[in-house]
Amino acid sequence: MFSSVPQFKNAFLKKLEMMFGTSFEESTSREQFQTLGHMIREHVSSDWIKTNELYRAGAKKQVYYLSIEFLLGRLLRHNLINLGVEKVVCEGLGELGIELDQLEEIEADAGLGNGGLGRLAACFLDSLASLDLPGHGCGIRYKHGLFEQKIVDGYQVELPEQWLRHGHVWEIRKTDDAVEVPFWGEIESRMENGRLVFRHLNAETIMAVPYDLPVIGYETQTVNTLRLWNAEPSRFPANADIFKYKKDTESVSEFLYPDDTHDDGKILRLKQQYFLVASSLKAIVNSFKKKNKSLLEFHDYVSIHINDTHPAIAVPELMRILMDEEGLGWGDAWDITVQTLSYTNHTTLAEALERWPIRIFKPLLPRIFMIVEEINERFCKQVWEQYPGDWGRVESMAIIAHDEVRMAPLAIVGSHSVNGVAQLHTEILKNREMNLFYQFYPERFNNKTNGITHRRWLLKANPGLSGLITDAIGGSDWVSSPQKLEELMRFKDDSAFLEKLHDIKQANKERLAKRILDKTGIQVDTESIFDVQVKRLHAYKRQLLNVLHIMHLYNALKKDPEALLYPRTFIFGAKASPGYYFAKKVIKLINCVADKVNNDPATNGKLKVVFLENYRVSLAEDIFPAADISEQISTASKEASGTGNMKFMMNGAMTLGTLDGANVEITDLVGRENIFLFGLTAEEVLDYQHNGGYHSLEYYHHDERIRGVVDQLVNGFFPDTENHFNEIYDTLLGHNDQYFVLRDFASYAEAHQEISRSYLDRNAWLQKSLVNIAKSGYFSSDRTIMEYADQIWKVQSALKV
Ligand code: 26W
Numbered sequence: 001m002f003s004s005v006p007q008f009k010n011a012f013l014k015k016l017e018m019m020f021g022t023s024f025e026e027s028t029s030r031e032q033f034q035t036l037g038h039m040i041r042e043h044v045s046s047d048w049i050k051t052n053e054l055y056r057a058g059a060k061k062q063v064y065y066l067s068i069e070f071l072l073g074r075l076l077r078h079n080l081i082n083l084g085v086e087k088v089v090c091e092g093l094g095e096l097g098i099e100l101d102q103l104e105e106i107e108a109d110a111g112l113g114n115g116g117l118g119r120l121a122a123c124f125l126d127s128l129a130s131l132d133l134p135g136h137g138c139g140i141r142y143k144h145g146l147f148e149q150k151i152v153d154g155y156q157v158e159l160p161e162q163w164l165r166h167g168h169v170w171e172i173r174k175t176d177d178a179v180e181v182p183f184w185g186e187i188e189s190r191m192e193n194g195r196l197v198f199r200h201l202n203a204e205t206i207m208a209v210p211y212d213l214p215v216i217g218y219e220t221q222t223v224n225t226l227r228l229w230n231a232e233p234s235r236f237p238a239n240a241d242i243f244k245y246k247k248d249t250e251s252v253s254e255f256l257y258p259d260d261t262h263d264d265g266k267i268l269r270l271k272q273q274y275f276l277v278a279s280s281l282k283a284i285v286n287s288f289k290k291k292n293k294s295l296l297e298f299h300d301y302v303s304i305h306i307n308d309t310h311p312a313i314a315v316p317e318l319m320r321i322l323m324d325e326e327g328l329g330w331g332d333a334w335d336i337t338v339q340t341l342s343y344t345n346h347t348t349l350a351e352a353l354e355r356w357p358i359r360i361f362k363p364l365l366p367r368i369f370m371i372v373e374e375i376n377e378r379f380c381k382q383v384w385e386q387y388p389g390d391w392g393r394v395e396s397m398a399i400i401a402h403d404e405v406r407m408a409p410l411a412i413v414g415s416h417s418v419n420g421v422a423q424l425h426t427e428i429l430k431n432r433e434m435n436l437f438y439q440f441y442p443e444r445f446n447n448k449t450n451g452i453t454h455r456r457w458l459l460k461a462n463p464g465l466s467g468l469i470t471d472a473i474g475g476s477d478w479v480s481s482p483q484k485l486e487e488l489m490r491f492k493d494d495s496a497f498l499e500k501l502h503d504i505k506q507a508n509k510e511r512l513a514k515r516i517l518d519k520t521g522i523q524v525d526t527e528s529i530f531d532v533q534v535k536r537l538h539a540y541k542r543q544l545l546n547v548l549h550i551m552h553l554y555n556a557l558k559k560d561p562e563a564l565l566y567p568r569t570f571i572f573g574a575k576a577s578p579g580y581y582f583a584k585k586v587i588k589l590i591n592c593v594a595d596k597v598n599n600d601p602a603t604n605g606k607l608k609v610v611f612l613e614n615y616r617v618s619l620a621e622d623i624f625p626a627a628d629i630s631e632q633i634s635t636a637s638k639e640a641s642g643t644g645n646m647k648f649m650m651n652g653a654m655t656l657g658t659l660d661g662a663n664v665e666i667t668d669l670v671g672r673e674n675i676f677l678f679g680l681t682a683e684e685v686l687d688y689q690h691n692g693g694y695h696s697l698e699y700y701h702h703d704e705r706i707r708g709v710v711d712q713l714v715n716g717f718f719p720d721t722e723n724h725f726n727e728i729y730d731t732l733l734g735h736n737d738q739y740f741v742l743r744d745f746a747s748y749a750e751a752h753q754e755i756s757r758s759y760l761d762r763n764a765w766l767q768k769s770l771v772n773i774a775k776s777g778y779f780s781s782d783r784t785i786m787e788y789a790d791q792i793w794k795v796q797s798a799l800k801v
Contacts, residue, residue: 001039002085008092015039024096030166032098033076033106036089037169040079041214048214048223054798055134056290061300063135063793064284065125066314067307068276069118069256070139070226072110073456073617075170076103081460082130082218108163109616111145112228112256114577115536116450116643117346119617120421120781121307123453123643127785129217129224130455130480132797135785138280140272141171141211141228142256149575149614154591158578160255171211171228178209180234181278183271187366198324200367206249207234208279218455218479222798229253229279258577267360274365277314285321295326299339303793306343306415309354309407314341315414316371324367330374342417342792344448345408346640348425348433349540354407361405372410376400379413383440397436412437412444417792419448422641422662424682432686448788449665450641451781454482457647462625464504465651465773472497482780489774498766505628505652505769512626516571516610522598524608528567529759531656532648533631534615534623537574537583540638544728545741546570546631547590549748550609551709554596557603565756569608573615573623585728587611592718620644624651629676629755632657633748635739637682639663646779652769654758656751658744662779669775674768676758678751679744688740696737699745706745 001011013024016035020027027035055062077100080086090100113119121137128135147158182203189198208229215224231252236242251268252275281304288302306312315337322333347353362369376399383394395401399409412418412434418441420426426447430438438445459466459479470476472491478484491497509526516524524530533546550570556563572590576583594609612619630648632639632655639661649655649666657663658679667675680688688694700706710732712718713725732742759765777783789795 002043002083002088005088005092005095008085008088009095011039012036012092012096029098029103030106033103034167034169036093036103037076037107040076040083041170041172043083043085044079044214044216044223047221048225050221051223051798052225056287058798060134060798061303061793061795062284062287063128063133063303063305063789063795064138064280065121065128065135065305065307066138066276066280066311067118067121068140068273068310069113069307070110070121070125070137070228071113071115071118071617072122072226073621074104074107074109076107077460078126078456079170079216081455082126082216084219107169108165109145109618110163110168111161111616112139112142114146114256114258114575116641117308119452120450120643122617123451123456123781124785124788125215125224125226126218126453126455127451127781129215129222130220130453131782131785131789132217132220132222132799133785133789133795134224134798135789135793135795136224137215137226138276138283139226139228140253140256140276141230143250143254145256146258146575146616147578151587151591151611151613154588154595156576156584156587168211170213172213173230174210174212177283178207178232179279179282180205181208181275183274183364185366187370195327198367204245205234206252206275207232208275210279210283220799227280227283229276231275258579266356267364270356270360270364273310273313274317274368277311277317280311281314281317281321285326295322295328296332296336298322298336302340303342303795304340305788305793306341306411308344308346309411312343312354312407312411312414313365313368315410316368316375319371319375320367323371337414338416341411341415342419343411343415344419344421345425345429345434346421348428348640349638355404356407358400358403358405369405372399372405375410375413386440393436397440408434409437412441416444417446418444419446419792420640421448421450422665423447423449424637424659424664425640425661428637428682428686446791448784448792449662449779450643450646451779451784452643452646452650453782454650454777454780455479456621457624458650461621462504462508462651464507465501465625468500468504469773478777482777482782485777486774488770492767492770495763498763498770501652501766501770502762505626508626512622515622516612519612520610522594522608522610524569524610525567525605528569528608529628529755530569530571530626531629531631531755532571532623532627532653533633534571534573534612534620535642535644537576537580537586539582539731539739540635542633542635542739542741542744543572543574543586543590544739545633545744545748546572547586547593548706548709548741548745549752550593550597550607551712552705552749553607553752554593554600554603555705555708555712557606561602564606565753566759567606568756569610571610571612571623571627573612573619575615582727582731585725588721589713589725589728592721592724596718620647624648624653627651627653628759629653630655630657632660632663633679633744634658634660635685635744636660636680637685638739646776649772650776650779652773654755654765654768654772656755665778669778670768670771674771676751676755678747680740685740694736694740694743696732696742699742700733703742703746705749706742710742 020031145161150157185203213226233249318337322328420429473487624647630653632645636658642661656676713729
């Protein structure tokens with residue numbers, strides 16, 4: 001149905017009539033969108049079935065990526081591109097008077113994630129399918145994804161997100177594959193035929209119903225599966241309030257938890273984690289059993305990946321299945337579990353390391369708790385045997401301690417592989433945060449530097465640049481082999497080529513400028529430098545440093561109209577976790593600064609500040625291609641990797657960053673002259689943190705630029721914001737500026753000046769931009785996934801052999 005334009009048009013019109021009983025003339029855009037979605041699903045169904053058959057019959061190992069987040073965004077154009085039918089569809093619709101661009105806007109983003117971790121999972125799915133690897137995602141079908149952000153009076157207001165309001169065209173409900181997940185109740189144990197048998201009595205069970213999404217690889221027959229579980233009532237308990245039971249049950253897949261360190265939904269969150277793990281493992285074991293192999297070979301056929309600690313409960317759950325349901329003894333079950341599981345750590349921030357109070361964990365998951373206790377006892381004994389007398393070590397490493405279950409130790413002890421997500425991050429895990437575990441299991445620790453799918457973030461998001469690359473290096477091989485982007489290096493001294501690069505960036509900036517105008521009413525100058533910071537709002541990411549620096553530029557311009565070497569447009573996008581008070585104040589501050597700057601004739605034509613509401617995947621796709629500067633300014637050592645940094649680089653923006661996360665590897669690739677670095681190094685930050693010696697007040701007193709902007713937070717500089725920024729002021733001066741904002745201020749300001757000077761030399765700037773694009777192939781998630789496949793999961797392409 002996609003082989004030629006007339007054929008497509010025909011099929012489209014027929015399908016539309018059949019699905020909606022309406023003529024084309026009468027149809028709405030939503031109906032047209034749904035029609036196209038269904039056509040694509042039908043089109044891939046035979047490949048989907050074939051892929052599944054291949055996996056079922058073949059002796060090949062499967063990998064399952066368990067993640068509490070999958071930040072997919074929209075799928076329409078992505079699927080069209082991967083199927084190689086974008087052109088036919090675009091033309092066919094065009095002839096019918098429909099613009100694909102507009103149809104695309106109908107689709108709601110599947111926003112089932114907070115940020116980097118969830119988007120990484122989505123990029124990985126695309127790479128797995130595109131590389132013909134047998135890898136599937138397992139997640140939760142949240143009714144509401146990450147909240148929709150509105151800015152009201154400069155403050156963030158959260159609205160429930162409604163992506164399922166009109167249904168999700170890509171999903172298929174699989175009622176027959178539903179499984180039950182038990183909570184609460186008691187465990188009865190008794191001897192049966194010489195074996196201890198456990199029964200879960202009086203449990204409250206929840207039905208987990210899977211919804212499957214096809215994951216379509218790029219120009220391949222492989223169609224993998226993302227399975228999202230929906231929580232529904234199963235057996236209504238006798239004598240219970242039916243409505244309450246229904247509500248409690250459904251609440252398990254109702255909301256994605258925002259990354260919120262102080263929330264009271266702890267029980268619900270742990271319920272979600274067990275819900276995801278128990279239903280996924282049940283399905284995985286069921287499908288393994290169809291192969292009629294011995295369970296002792298389980299790990300030769302199945303690899304299960306734990307994406308951060310949220311699914312770490314897979315360790316005791318797999319043990320439970322192997323022992324209680326399949327009758328294996330502890331030793332065999334443990335060997336299989338460890339060889340099956342692998343774990344990625346995504347953060348070293350202490351507040352994000354999960355711990356569950358026993359008083360919650362034990363009653364909610366009674367059998368699982370028993371198994372965790374046993375794992376802990378055996379593990380502590382091993383440590384004690386290796387380090388006799390070292391109680392301190394046992395206490396720091398224990399899985400259960402101080403009335404809490406610690407999920408990172410559980411994941412490390414129960415996995416054969418533990419990885420960080422960028423070189424620096426892995427070194428910090430090995431030498432600092434997880435050093436005791438590294439000493440104990442040195443062979444388990446390894447690095448897998450993150451990546452992004454260049455198919456979404458370059459091919460789809462930036463058609464202008466993709467077209468230029470294809471023309472320049474003679475064909476679109478680079479889409480399958482992104483390392484080939486390096487061939488662009490030959491154009492470094494080709495000024496005609498560089499000018500084309502400039503024109504593309506300019507066109508992208510104009511497109512974004514139009515969106516900014518539509519959304520905010522702010523007119524930005526497309527000749528100015530587009531300087532962008534888009535990411536979750538968090539103190540360690542230091543949006544505050546950025547905005548304080550803008551205040552400084554404003555002050556400087558008020559004193560001297562010539563103070564700024566080159567006009568700038570600062571663009572922000574960020575959501576703050578709903579309970580994160582400080583982060584919300586920073587959003588307010590950015591908006592106040594924007595108001596002040598954008599309405600002052602003194603800075604007109606020189607400085608603009610834009611806060612784009614409701615940052616999400618689809619908005620990100622408009623932003624990255626239009627950026628000149630990528631702000632990656634986290635306090636060194638705090639950002640595990642960053643992946644936005646890679647998306648900017650791939651689209652030819654220059655990084656302004658600290659030596660943190662993957663910025664370190666970006667620097668190694670592009671060379672010191674093609675990146676703007678500033679600030680403390682990770683070593684210096686960690687040294688300050690351990691040995692003291694930093695006094696933010698000194699920087700306040702000794703740098704009048706700093707004193708100027710910090711005072712403006714509280715001295716009435718912003719009209720009608722009395723006391724609004726007291727907390728920010730206190731964080732900086734009263735609490736000694738934990739994230740070294742003032743310490744790095746001077747160095748940051750200097751780097752900004754260097755940027756302006758560089759931008760004045762257009763040819764040199766374009767050369768830098770070219771080098772960034774050319775070297776970005778390394779950051780394709782295809783490279784990352786090949787490393788996971790070869791070194792951790794030991795899976796191979798299902799089509800080979
Ligand atoms: C408390 C539970 C919790 C804690 C943290 C939930 C969610 C989070 C974050 C949102 C985790 C996250 O997104 N981490 C990011 O992972 C990316 C992919 O590896 C990295 O590039 C980022 O540096 C890291 O912050």
